[in-house]
Amino acid sequence: MKILLQFMDIIFERFLKVYYDKKTYETIKRKVKRHIDVYLFPNRVKEQLYKRQGNCLQCGRCCKLVFKCPMLQEDIFNTRCRIYGFRSKVCRLFPISEEDLKDVDYQCGYSFKKL
Numbered sequence: 057m058k059i060l061l062q063f064m065d066i067i068f069e070r071f072l073k074v075y076y077d078k079k080t081y082e083t084i085k086r087k088v089k090r091h092i093d094v095y096l097f098p099n100r101v102k103e104q105l106y107k108r109q110g111n112c113l114q115c116g117r118c119c120k121l122v123f124k125c126p127m128l129q130e131d132i133f134n135t136r137c138r139i140y141g142f143r144s145k146v147c148r149l150f151p152i153s154e155e156d157l158k159d160v161d162y163q164c165g166y167s168f169k170k171l
């Protein structure tokens with residue numbers, strides 16, 4: 057995992073910083089990490105989720121990381137996911153760690169306990 061993230065840093069430094077600012081790049085990196093963790097390291101995810109508290113406010117902030125999810129439907133009165141019951145595991149589990157909250161500027165119904 058660490059090697060992959062270092063590799064991504066090199067790619068960013070060499071090629072991607074023309075297209076993305078540092079904050080967007082960090083968001084992309086955390087998004088990649090979440091996918092890897094959810095599908096390859098479920099025990100790590102389980103440990104993190106044990107520290108999580110709160111509830112989803114269904115604000116849709118995590119559905120707009122890097123790009124707006126095409127399944128997100130927004131109007132002035134509400135925000136909803138068109139495939140809520142069938143959404144991916146990564147969507148279901150956001151945020152997995154305290155670091156993920158950076159992606160939504162800490163404006164999320166969840167927080168993490170310090171153990």
Ligand code: SF4
Pocket residue numbers: 111112113114115116117118119150151160163164165166
């Ligand atoms: S940012 Fe947090 S509160 Fe908002 S939809 Fe995502 S998980 Fe729910």
